[in-house]
Amino acid sequence: MSHVFPRQIAAPPVKAVSGEGCYLIDDSGKWYFDGSGGAAVSCLGHGDAAVIKAIQDQAGQLAFAHTGFFTSEPAEKLADLLIAQAPGDLDRVYFVSGGSEAVEAALKLARQYHLERGAPDRRHIIARRQSYHGNTLGALATGGNAWRRAQFAPILIDVSHIAPCYEYVEKDADETAFDYGQRAAQELEDEILRLGPDTVMAFVAEPVVGATMGAVPAVEGYFKRIREICDTYGVLLILDEVMCGMGRTGHLFACEADGVTPDILCIAKGLGAGYQPIGAMLCTDAIYQALAAGSGFFQHGHTYIGHPVACAAGVAVVDAILSRGLLPRVNEMSQKLRGALHDAFGQHPNIGDIRGRGLFLGMEFVADRADKTPFAPGLNIAGRFKAAAFEAGLICYPMRGTRDGQYGDHVLLAPPFIMSDDQVGEIVDKLKRAAIVLDT
Numbered sequence: 424m425s426h427v428f429p430r431q432i433a434a435p436p437v438k439a440v441s442g443e444g445c446y447l448i449d450d451s452g453k454w455y456f457d458g459s460g461g462a463a464v465s466c467l468g469h470g471d472a473a474v475i476k477a478i479q480d481q482a483g484q485l486a487f488a489h490t491g492f493f494t495s496e497p498a499e500k501l502a503d504l505l506i507a508q509a510p511g512d513l514d515r516v517y518f519v520s521g522g523s524e525a526v527e528a529a530l531k532l533a534r535q536y537h538l539e540r541g542a543p544d545r546r547h548i549i550a551r552r553q554s555y556h557g558n559t560l561g562a563l564a565t566g567g568n569a570w571r572r573a574q575f576a577p578i579l580i581d582v583s584h585i586a587p588c589y590e591y592v593e594k595d596a597d598e599t600a601f602d603y604g605q606r607a608a609q610e611l612e613d614e615i616l617r618l619g620p621d622t623v624m625a626f627v628a629e630p631v632v633g634a635t636m637g638a639v640p641a642v643e644g645y646f647k648r649i650r651e652i653c654d655t656y657g658v659l660l661i662l663d664e665v666m667c668g669m670g671r672t673g674h675l676f677a678c679e680a681d682g683v684t685p686d687i688l689c690i691a692k693g694l695g696a697g698y699q700p701i702g703a704m705l706c707t708d709a710i711y712q713a714l715a716a717g718s719g720f721f722q723h724g725h726t727y728i729g730h731p732v733a734c735a736a737g738v739a740v741v742d743a744i745l746s747r748g749l750l751p752r753v754n755e756m757s758q759k760l761r762g763a764l765h766d767a768f769g770q771h772p773n774i775g776d777i778r779g780r781g782l783f784l785g786m787e788f789v790a791d792r793a794d795k796t797p798f799a800p801g802l803n804i805a806g807r808f809k810a811a812a813f814e815a816g817l818i819c820y821p822m823r824g825t826r827d828g829q830y831g832d833h834v835l836l837a838p839p840f841i842m843s844d845d846q847v848g849e850i851v852d853k854l855k856r857a858a859i860v861l862d863t
């Protein structure tokens with residue numbers, strides 16, 4: 424009997440023993456193509472020699488120094504690397520150990536910023552339905568997936584949720600994509616006015632919605648309008664790039680494609696590429712200076728912030744993404760994979776949409792392609808698709824909850840940036856084998 428508490432108690436996981444390039448190998452010797460990079464984590468694949476060496480070297484030299492007393496060379500270096508690439512005036516980095524921690528830190532920073540500036544009434548958070556921001560209580564409250572929130576609702580902080588930007592379902596037939604985006608963004612202004620402009624502290628959104636919607640980017644102009652609304656009312660814009668950031672979309676930071684710079688940006692997953700748990704919150708100098716000139720203290724912290732080994736891994740990962748030309752490679756492989764997915768499934772009666780950016784792609788399953796009717800939730804199509812793909816030797820990331828949190832199915836594909844042309848064919852062949860479950 425295993426004493427490990429598994430994530431899915433009803434279906435305990437297979438034991439992984441090693442990783443090599445784009446593959447994971449289990450204890451029976453079976454190989455799996457890591458088509459989702461876990462959950463958009465393993466951007467460099469498994470067994471990257473440079474990252475492993477950086478971790479070994481740093482662990483040998485200095486494994487831990489508490490940030491209450493020390494900074495370290497890897498933390499300084501990683502912050503410099505990120506800020507050199509970050510858009511706009513983001514120029515401070517607060518390191519954490521994962522995505523939920525980054526979101527918690529962002530919420531606390533937003534609140535403290537308003538307090539330091541003498542606006543204690545600014546307490547409301549606005550986020551979007553069908554978003555995922557993590558599993559700690561503040562991050563869970565911010566996320567807008569009804570199914571995930573349901574059991575914890577009585578103990579969650581109050582967060583308003585507006586509609587996501589979801590062209591596939593929400594755009595009217597006679598509306599342009601741009602006009603639809605402006606209409607969707609208008610919900611933010613309406614909600615700020617409803618709550619009272621001087622009471623809103625932050626708006627939180629994923630530039631490309633990952634886990635709950637399956638790689639859904641916003642339409643052009645949506646985030647520019649969101650930025651304008653936030654500026655008008657003094658509301659901080661927090662973008663959560665925990666899943667879609669770090670090169671996944673073909674830009675190091677996903678918000679670059681939308682032409683906006685948030686006040687606070689959260690990253691994680693791809694930053695450590697699975698080699699170390701690490702996340703970060705980037706913020707503007709204006710926010711940092713408000714704290715510096717005020718209490719001089721960020722009232723937040725975790726034991727492992729700025730962990731030297733995790734930061735050394737982050738330096739090696741960012742260096743690999745930039746120096747190996749992986750951003751152009753993401754765009755090149757994206758075109759190939761999207762093309763192959765369209766060829767294989769573009770006319771499939773139960774695939775309603777193939778979408779995404781870079782190597783962050785989603786396929787939406789529907790009972791009827793013509794009117795986009797979702798499958799009934801009891802069919803658990805995404806779960807069965809994942810299981811069939813796993814059987815065929817492909818890891819993809821499933822989720823129900825595309826529409827109102829109760830139904831709608833999709834899978835997310837987020838393969839390592841190092842995948843080859845042949846492996847595009849391998850992914851599609853395995854997806855075809857899994858697609859048999861759609862013939863219900």
Ligand code: PMP
Binds near residue numbers: 521556666691
């Ligand atoms: N934000 C987003 C957008 C995510 O996708 C996730 C994880 N799937 C998180 C936050 C939470 O990250 P973690 O699981 O590392 O806490």
